[in-house]
Structure formats: C-alpha cells, structure tokens
Amino acid sequence: MMKLSIKSTLAESNFRTADHSPSVAAVNRIAFVIILFLIFGSSVVAQGVKFEDTPYKQLLQQATVKKMPVFYFIHASWCPHCQKMQSDVFPDAQLGMFMNSHFISASRDGESGEGKAIMHKYQLNSFPSFIVLDGAGTLLYSFGGEFKIDTFLKELQTALTPEKQFPYLESQFNSDVSNSDKALAYIMALRKARMDASAAAKKYLATQEEKQLVNAVNWKIIANGVNDIDSREFQYVLSHQDEFAAVASKERVNRKIKNIVTELLRPFTESLDTTGYVKARPLAKSIHLRNTDSLVFNYDKVIWERTKNWAAYEKTIREGQEFIWDNPVALKEVALVFQDNYSASESLEFGLKLVVRSVELKDSFDGNLIAARIAKKLGNFDRARYFAEKARTYAKIVNFSTSEPDELLKSLN
Template sequence: MIKKFILILFLILNTALAVGQKQTLFLDKNYTETLTKSKVEKKPIVILFYATWCVHCNKMKNEVFTDSIVTQFYRTNFILMAVDATSSYGQELRTKFQNKFKVSSFPTFVFMDSDESLLYCITGELTKDAFLSEGKDVLLPENQLPNILKTYNEDPSNQDKCLKYITTIRKAGMDATPIAQKYFSTKTQEERFTELNWRIFSNGINNFDTDEFKFVVKNKDSFSKVASPSRVDKKISYTISETLKPLVELGDTINYNKKRLIAKSFQIRKIDSLLYRFDIQLALQTGNLKKYKIITTENVQNFSWNDAVLLYDICNTYLETINDKKGLLQALEWSKHLISLGESIDKYVLTTKLSLKVKDHKQALLFAQKGKLLADSLGFKNDEINSLLAEAKRH
C-alpha cells in the first residue's frame, strides 16, 4: 500500500509539473483591460500577435515562454497579453495601430508604454537568450522609439542616429523612406559615397520613384565600390519587385503601368527581365491574351530563351489558350528549342500536343516516338505519351 501511495503521488507530481510547463507566458487578453493594468502598475505592455498555425509561434510557446528565467523577467517588468492576429479582435487591434506598426509576419512582439506610445517591435522566432536580451534592451530609455526619434531630430545629419531610427522603424513594419530622405538632404552628392550611407540608403529608401533611388541607379558603379555590385543590384531589384508585385497580384494595371515606366527608364537588363515576367503575369491575370502574345513574341528570345521553366510555362499557356495557327507555330518552335535545353518526357508531351493542335501529324509522331523512347530508357510507364503516340499514328 505504501508503494502504491508513493507511485500515485509520483504520478500526480509529474502531471502537475507537465501542466505547469505547458503554461504560457502570453495569454489571450482584452487590450483595454491590459492598458488599464499597465497604467495602474506603471509597467510597459508587450502584445504578442500570433497565428494558431504559426510553427515559430508554437515553438516559442513550448520552448521559450515556459522557461522560468524568461517568465520571471517578463512578468516582473511588463504587462503581457496575446492576441490571435488572424481573429476579428486581432484584426481590430491591427487596424487600430496601423499608423504605429504593422503586423505582417508571426510572431510579432509589440512593446508600448501606458500612454500607447510605441517603444519597440520584434518579429520572428527567438531563442530564450535572444528574447531575454531584447526585453532588457527595451527597458533602456536610449533604445525606446520616442527617445530615438528625439535624438535623431536633434541632429538629422548624424549617420549613427539616423540608422538606429531607420532600423527601429523598419522593425515596426513602417516605411523609413522619409527618414532617409531627410538625412540625405543634409549631405552633398560627394558625401553620399560611403559604406554607412549605403546602409542608410539600403534600409531606408523603399520607393524607387524618389530622387535618392534614381541617384543610386545613376551612380551604381560608385556605390558598388563602397558596398558591392551584388548588394547594389539586389537592392535595386528587390525594391522594384516589392513595389510592383502587389499591383500585379491585385490586377491594378493603371498603377502598375505608371510605376513600370519609371522602372523601365533605368535601362537595366535585370530590371527589364523582371518587368517582362510581371508583364506576362499581369496579362494572363487580367485575361488579356492579345497582349500576352505581343509581350512573349517580342521578348521570349531576350528574356526566357534559356530559362527552361519559364519557357515551358509560356509554351503550355499557348497550348491551352491560343488558337490562331501563327501563334501556335511560334510556340512549337519555342518548344523544340526547349527540348534542346535538355530532354524530358513532359517536354516531348508538350511538343507533341502543339504539333497535333497545328495538325502537323508527321511532326507529332516524331516527337511522340522520341518521348516514348526516353520513357522506356528511364523505365517509366507514361500513359500520356503512349496515348499521344497512338493518336499521331491514326493520322
């Protein structure tokens, strides 16, 4: 009986310990009540914006928020709450604070004082040590956004103060372009060509329709010397891509075409290639097949001739959507070139189908036979190539 009692007690203690370990540091709470508590206890707030499906959120919940040192530090120094950012209440809070910070990835930790002034933001999965370090840094006045802003405004020409302000604003998901512009207005053109100024530009200027961005494009070689050619090219391409991508996804042809003219004016081949991809994506998305044909006819050899994946997609789009013989014959020639880049059963299937669609049955038979030979040599049974071969033989 004593042994049974000890065993039961052991199981109870283990269960209690397991339950205790599952307790999370951040619990879903009402913001208004949290703010009231912050004012009473005179402690800043930390809001965790999470998503139930977020792997990083759940990992921190299980591995970081259960750590005794982490929980003691955060409970001692902050008022804590969590909110599902994808819920109606989460969306309500995101809208309420959209001019102070933006939640675009998970987890996002927002630090605010009891007056609802934003102090700092952290985004992404952090280890125990990193999460502790960030929390300790936020408690230092010099790392809080209002003080960073004050310090910056006292001397907008100071590189270090400007970069710190830009970095903090970017962590809050906000555009730092006006900050960088104010800083660069204090510098002559000759003074801009330094590594630190490149970092301010790279982190701060996120609009390619600005004098600062155009200045960098015009002086690519000079900036490449203080940064590197790859960093400069990457920044230019990324900024243009991130600006145009949402317009393409929305099918916003008016604003896309306005921005496109600016990007095109830079006369950089990598940018022209990027615009080509966006152009064909937008034409397809808006159902403008006539424009799609014009774009691809004029640009396939320039921008997708040796890109097997993109060229395959274009040929397949012609097969599925284009019916005029001239366009199909053009796609057939592209498809033949596609095979020359490297054989695959899919490419032979595509070329056979295009041949059949233009009623070139002799050519269809040739490519179907080659496709079957390749499938047989690889030990693959391909019903589609066999079916196409049978169809080509009937003619």
C-alpha cells in the first residue's frame, strides 16, 4: 500500500503515471498538504504527531475547552510493533497535520506510572493500544496493533465518526437488543478494541431461539462473542457444524472450536495455575473432536513441562503419542525432555523409542545425538556408539562441527 508520508521531494515513480502525467493520488496528496499549510502554517507541516506530556486530568480539561478528543498511544519499551509506530508512522508530516488538528495526543508507557493506570482503567491488554476519549474520560474508540500510515489515518477518521463510537453503538444496541445488525456492530467494535464481547453477545443471543441461530449474522456474533464451552450457543454449533459451515465455512467453524479451547486453557498454562488447569481441562475434553484433543495434548505437555511435573508429563506423552508420532520435530523435542529429566530405565526406553522414530522419519544430527545420549544413560554403549557415529557422519555431510559426537564417542571407549 502507498504510504501517505510527504517528503521534501517526491519520487518520480510516486508522482507520475506511466504516461508521465501526475497521478490522481499524488495531486490529492499535494493539495491536502497545501491546504493544511495555508491553514496552519509551515510549522505544522514540518512536524509529525505532537505528543503532550500533560497529565491525564489536565488533558481531559483541555479536551473540554478545545472541543477535541484525546488520543492516547500506549506502548511498551520491548514492543517491536510500538517501536515501528514510533519510527515510521508518528513522524509522518501528513499524519501529524491531521492528528494535531483533530486530537490532543499523548504517549505513555503502559507498564509504569500513568500509562499503567490507563491500561487498567480502559481494560487494555496488549501493545500497542490506541484509545480516543472525550473530555469526560469516556472511551469513544479503541484499537491496537501495528499499522501503515494510510490504514492508521483511516482508523483515526473512523474514530471521529460519532456513529462508530462506543457511546452511540452501545446505546443503539441497548435500545433493541434483539436487533442482530446493532448487536453485531457493537460486538465487532468491542472485538476491535480487544475487549470482552461476551456479555453483549449473551444479551442478544438470549433473544434468539435455537432454530434462529444458523444464519450468517448470528454466526459472526457467536464467533466473536461466545467463549463459554458450556453455553447453549456453542453446544449448538458443535451439534450442527455442517449447517454453520454452510453459512460461514468449515475452516471458520473449526477455527472457532479450537479458539474456544485455547481461550479456556492458555491462561492457566501462562500463569502455571495447575489447579485451575486441571479443573478446566475436562470441559475442553468434552468436545470429543480429534483436533481439540490434539490441542489439549499440547497444552498438557506445556504446563507439565513448565511446572516440572515429570510424572504428569510422561503420562501425557504416553497417552497422547499418536498426536506426535508422525512429526519428527515434535518427537525429537519430547525425547530431549526425557534425556534431560528422566533417569528411570522405563522412561528412558520410551524416550529412546520416540527419538528413533524421529530419525527414521527424518534423519538429523541432533536426533542421532539425543538417541546416543539416552542410550548411554541406559548403559547400552553399543547402541550409543551407533547413534553417535550416525551423528558424526551427518555432521560431516552438512559441514557441522563434529566436536559433540567426537566427545561422546571418546566417553564411550
């Protein structure tokens, strides 16, 4: 996509069409700059977005006096998408002219001070986040992510449209909660803001009988607003997958089913809450589909490895090895865990079986090395030498260092 950035000189390829006449886009862009130059002067044209250091409450007071909304850019020092916005988007002259004339802008670190408080107040949970507020501190619009200049400008223009703002969308929805179009518009705005849309979806779907659920609009509402596996609507999706696939697609239905399991289990794996995970897991397993069972297996694997519950980890792998049996990389990764964390012969034999299967599927340097090390731990030196030699041969073929297999072979003599 073409950037809206205005440079002191425009590249010929951007300014002219194939017949050497100025392109419509180029003419419009230059006209826009000239108009703003005449209105605001050269000092405005020369700069990008002007961010105020003024505290939150004073910014809201300024917004009331100037009758302009407040725009907040919430970022984190480690966030590459935030850095990209700071280096490539906000310095743009045309974007600066638009924002400086329509918003009072501020930039805050979302992990400290006022920025952290704003994250909490407006339920922001990712970086970068962008919010637009009125003088009363009411959230008008919210979105997030990394943008190109032109798409970012379009979002800002939408943010200034009253019919696209939260107060209007919410009031319209609440005026007729059975109206699917109003419900969808409000729910999609919440989703764009990365906010929980489940309460609105639940409120609307309560007005729908089961036989009314299967249509394109209701599918979008379910897909974006339902995250409870036990809910009537999700259970209806499970038992009528073909019907919903006809109004959406099989891929979208499968993705929704997997996403709802992810939303259920991932928070527990990230927080290492094994108690919560054990309680939630049966709900995910109750779906009884292979792709969700595979997903649960992966979450089982992650949480037991991270919490170093090696008994539970081995039980998980033994019961779910079918999900990795044809994946040489996954088999090798699991075998490495067995190499590093198990000493019982039965466990090591199982780990060896997995890595041998891996190198049978796809020969590899590290796979042979893992097999050699596990065989050594088992005291099976002949087999250890066999795999160490295989690792050494593989290394020579692909020009890897042979130091590791050489050292291992030396220890086996």
